[in-house]
Amino acid sequence: MKTVAVFDVGKTNVKLSAVTPEGALVETLSAPNHVHDGPPFRHHDLGGLEKWLLDGLRDLGSRHTIEAIVSSAHGSGGVLVDADGPALPMVDYEQSVPAEVEDEYRRIVGSYRERGSAVMLGAAHLARQMLWMERCWPAAFGRAQAFLASPQYWAWRLSGVAASEVTSLAAQSHLWSPADGRLSKLVALKGWGHLMPPMRNAWDVLGPLKPQLASRTGLSPETRVLCGIHDSSANFYRYQAGGLSDLAVVSTGTWIVLLTDRTGVDFDCERPGHACNADIMGRPMPGMLTMGGREFAAVAGEARGPASLGIVKRLIETRTLALPSFGSDDGLFPGTARQGRLEGPLADDPEARFTLAVLYAALLTARCLADLPPARTVVLDGNFVREPLYGALVQALVPQRQVLVSLEAAGTAAGAALLAAHETRRAAAPLAVSKPDLTGIPDLSLYQPRWLEGASAIRAQTLEPIH
Template structure:
């Protein structure tokens, strides 16, 4: 039966409420997501987000009958919750002060061979955040009844039901063993097992919204709340039900997450920032990542997409961008990005596009993702020269573009009826093109980055 699903989409940059009916976007509203400075560490502006969602749900409910709510949120965030409120603020994963615990945390972190979770900068390992909160904020930590992933925090706030969920625990957090499908040794080493509520699946209904939320928004009191999902995994859902493995989805936004379904995990290497995430059914998925959206903005000096003529001008000039322009993510996160050569202001977006395509190509090769279709989803799907350049770099693989600004939310909406009974929209094929000088340009770029230690 058709129903309108409201998705709470909590990204690093924006928060959004989007309504869907069998995959069709009906309504959406967004606002900037903020990080608050100060004690005890920089943290998510949860209350502003909560106010936004209540207002947006109230507005949407005036014209749509909402039949279900599903949250999705970025990774590397979790919430210590008490009886009815947060026990501690939700840490911003870019908090660099967390580095002070690294000598002690390194003794507890499970090896990559078990966790398939590399050591990441700042708070990108969720277990590292949890250790910092326990060791540096003991008074707040002592108030915690549960520790939940960020999507499940919003589900708890809506329904009052606290649960754990595998796509969030399995997202480079050091807390999960993807091959074994169980929590890692870190949970015992930190003595936090009692804080993890029961496991539920992302598509499980937890219960109805709480009465005060129904009263504040005008939603029906019986409106169910679903467990929710890590946002990159939400982007993957449409393809899990519509494609045969092997294939790779490039989920693009602030981060570029490359998720290869049906690929061996044997070539994953923590030095490359390749790792395993866990899909909605609990299966390990080979992944690579870099902060492509942020790096693109730095190199391009703003927004906008280039054309192929601009790509070829940059190639002809020999100007190259070398990683890394974000200070986190990817195989060269610890090196400082630099542009070698001169580039006209009008061609900076072309240089950024080439850079992001080359890093994506490098990660695909190192992951062993040399067969199967490549589906570009999110921000970069609307940058056609990026898709064309990626296709030219990897001529034996077909490239598709899912030009859908609501791709993550659309995937999350599927959880309210899993597996979906409706047809999934197919991404558009990107016609192969030849780009003059690209092969030589890639060889020069690769030879230079190979010398980066």
């Protein structure tokens, strides 16, 4: 069986999967994405990761015929490279930057239209990482030849060809204006244009696998290396390739990432949680971004699933609420960072905590959906859909939409693999989705506004109330 090897780089873990060209997952290997404290800053272990990748390709290639390799990754990873390899390590995006760098960055980064996202915490944006490197490691920055988003870094290591790609740069890098489909003005202001390689399509073949790597892995010297893609855009493409449109896709994990193909958003107006990404054709995709996985973990604590429909009913009857936000990020509700709390008679009941976390995640998802132009179809994907009640609660909260739940364990890997046949596909790729079971789901029409009122009460007094 011919397969595509998909290297998916997450913040905490990495996966290497063999996937059919039609998007069916065959086998997956996984490992932690190790981080070192320094020097020169907290960073990912690129050398160890490369060895794991090459060993994994040899392992998978011993059982499957790998005809192409494609990488996908989160949007906050990038590598400054020179002729020989990394000029500096890959920054852990949760690493803080020096105050003087942060102050300068906020002064020069530009409008929301230029950024496509809020200015988030830590070193979350590739442009901010570049400014830090330029200011604090000028020699390394001066000899660099390119700054590559994570998917394109791995494509470069495998093929030797450097490229930029629209979905990766549009994913809150602040190097690209997704609304206008061009490099941001910050790139010209800082004179960084020479570090941005030519733009290529996510599905473009950059070249064959380097001969020494073909020998190292046992793969064919003709194995194609694709340019690569941002993970959420890959997940969205999975459903585009399946023939869906008028669509919103909710990817769930560390982040809740919502993307839609609907238009009508004012990109000159910055609003909490809003972002703008791009699909593989470079078209702007309005979106929402909030750290739902971290919020879920804070509410669930040590509790484990499954969620209980009976407890959902008790939570609603007793008006027990999880109110945002528990993490260091305001998310959808400015002024609420680290102020999250549990309220109501079941707030201290350990048996209710996991179910309360699922209900809270569904409320966050519905809030994201309410803030974007309404799409006819909503697809839920990722870690949260392993809990059946999550999809049912989202459907109950947005009854006017058609909610579908992905039955695939790896939508990102499937979407990335489908790129290998992008130019030759003649029919819609098969989809595995289902409608949530609403049997017994209680009425949430009073609970949802009560939750919003509670969130509004938590916010700093100087901020506008939530409407």
